[in-house]
Amino acid sequence: MSFDWGDDSDKKDSFLEAIKLGCKDCGYEADIVSADHTGYIMDRIISEIKQSRFVIADFTHNNCGAYFEAGFARGLNLPVIHTVMKGRTADLHFDIKQINYIEWSDIGELRRQISDRINAAIER
Numbered sequence: 421m422s423f424d425w426g427d428d429s430d431k432k433d434s435f436l437e438a439i440k441l442g443c444k445d446c447g448y449e450a451d452i453v454s455a456d457h458t459g460y461i462m463d464r465i466i467s468e469i470k471q472s473r474f475v476i477a478d479f480t481h482n483n484c485g486a487y488f489e490a491g492f493a494r495g496l497n498l499p500v501i502h503t504v505m506k507g508r509t510a511d512l513h514f515d516i517k518q519i520n521y522i523e524w525s526d527i528g529e530l531r532r533q534i535s536d537r538i539n540a541a542i543e544r
Contacts, residue, residue, distance in 0.1 A: 431505075434527040439476055442534025446542070448473065469493050474542050476534065479512055479521070480505040487513065501537050503530070 436452060443450040451472075453465050469475060469489060475498055477490040490500045504512065506525040522537060524530040 438527045438530040439534060442531045445535040446538040465489060472498060474499040476501045478503045480508050482511045499541050
């Protein structure tokens, strides 16, 4: 996901909390690499992806890093759960628009959607 949510910055903390709680509901702990880091962030991102059971990638702000991270995870045969804020699918790059996204608008509903997708898509 993008670190800078611009006009949507008021939704960022709630979005992250919904992701964390949706993962927790399924017995997983979400590790979110944030702007608060030291050193080269890509080393940390790659390391975290390699250690992950699955990846949740948000494309709301059409962040190039999210494309890289989702592609890297797919290359490792890790399941990737794609999310995007409702109304932002037109901004997605043409070659990934066909992927099944969780389109979210309500943060409370997002938690349930994340939990449902994890339960449906991730083998335990």
